[in-house]
Amino acid sequence: MSVPPHVRPLLAASTLVVLEADARVDEGPHEQRFERFEEWIDAWYAALASGSSAEPILHAAAHAHRVAPVKPTRVLMEQAFSVLRWDLDFREFPTYADWKAYAAGSAGATMVWALCMQGExxxxxxxxxxxxxxxxxxxxxxxxxxxxxxxxxxxxxxxxxxxxxxxxxxxxxxxxxxxxxxxxxxxxxxxxxxxxxxxxxxxxxxxxxxxxxxxxxxxxxxxxxxxxxxxxxxxxxxxxxxxxxxxxxxxxxxxxxxxxx
The missing domain is CATH 1.10.600.10 (Farnesyl Diphosphate Synthase)
Known part of the structure; x- marks a missing residue:
């Protein structure tokens, strides 16, 4: 609701890429979570490269990235995904600086990724x-x-x-x-x-x-x-x-x- 109407589908589609990855980290049999997570990430990068996918979320997100005013970098996307891998192999945070590095990907990178859909x-x-x-x-x-x-x-x-x-x-x-x-x-x-x-x-x-x-x-x-x-x-x-x-x-x-x- 906080962005213009024409941006909302783009923002929703790109955000769902991360939300689905997060769901695969948190849900389902533990022994299958890492494999399901990596399958989703691989499918996303394939959709991004080809511009389309048989999976509706990935197809919509690939379109969103194609028309986005700012193209999210691979580095930014990997920062968001790396935190989810952290959750799969959880380690605690000795210091606030360690926690902040985690938060930079967990929420920070995801928000910046979403912002790319709106403009410079x-x-x-x-x-x-x-x-x-x-x-x-x-x-x-x-x-x-x-x-x-x-x-x-x-x-x-x-x-x-x-x-x-x-x-x-x-x-x-x-x-x-x-x-x-x-x-x-x-x-x-x-x-x-x-x-x-x-x-x-x-x-x-x-x-x-x-x-x-x-x-x-x-x-x-x-x-x-x-x-x-x-x-x-x-x-x-x-x-x-x-x-x-x-x-x-x-x-x-x-x-x-x-x-x-």
Whole structure:
């Protein structure tokens, strides 16, 4: 809803390439996930080379890339896919810098890839979108912390757990502790503190601004959901309320529709 109507099919098709790859990493028998994932990536590059595919998503995405104002590079696509391979062979993140390298591909590269469908964004535009990628990935890690811990995975930087004295056994047992409350508050501040400055930078890119505004609104609602979850964060995934998300989406849709007339 945050992009003009003629862009939406292109953005949806390109995004679905990554979403389907992600689904193959997360779903189905574990012993088949790597093979199914690599099959999809190979099929995507074949569709990209030929311009068509018998698979509807890949066919639509190949068309989207053919007409995109900015051609996504192979390096950018590989950055997005490399993070999914990381999830197949999961390794934890000793430092925030290690986590940020993961987030650069997980959310950052995927968002930049989607942005290619709309127009030239430049170096500063890419920096803005990657900043939103870091924010979105961190709040997602916080929202899903209990679900990930039950699967034996800790996505938060280990140095942050050590800094606040959060014990792995408490995470895996779903115990809410004062240390965990302090860690969540710290990570939320790490997200929300730079948000006004990043959104202000986006104003210099008028066609990007609605897209960034949508990201900003979504991330803020999810941060609020994480903050308000409190101890229940250790039992369930934090989800923002539907009403504000729908109202925000409709406002963006009206704006994009009016601009295209």
């Amino acid at each position: 964004y430049g170096e500063s535009g890419e920096r803005i979108i990657r900043e939103y990628g870091y924010m979105a990935q961190m709040v997602d890690c916080l929202a899903d912390v209990s679900e990930d811990a039950r699967d034996g995975r800790v996505y938060l930087p280990l140095e942050d757990l050590d800094r606040f004295g959060v014990r792995r056994e408490d995470l895996e047992a779903g115990r809410w502790t004062p240390a965990m409350a302090d860690l969540v508050a710290f990570e939320l501040a790490r997200i929300t503190d730079p948000m006004p400055a990043v959104l202000e930078m986006a104003r210099a890119h008028p066609w990007m601004y609605p897209f960034c505004s949508a990201l900003d609104d979504y991330i803020r609602h999810l941060c609020t959901a994480v903050s308000e979850a409190g101890s229940s964060l250790m039992r369930r995934v934090a989800v923002p309320p539907t009403g504000p998300m729908v109202r925000g989406g409709l406002g963006l849709w009206r704006s994009a529709h009016a601009t295209s007339l």
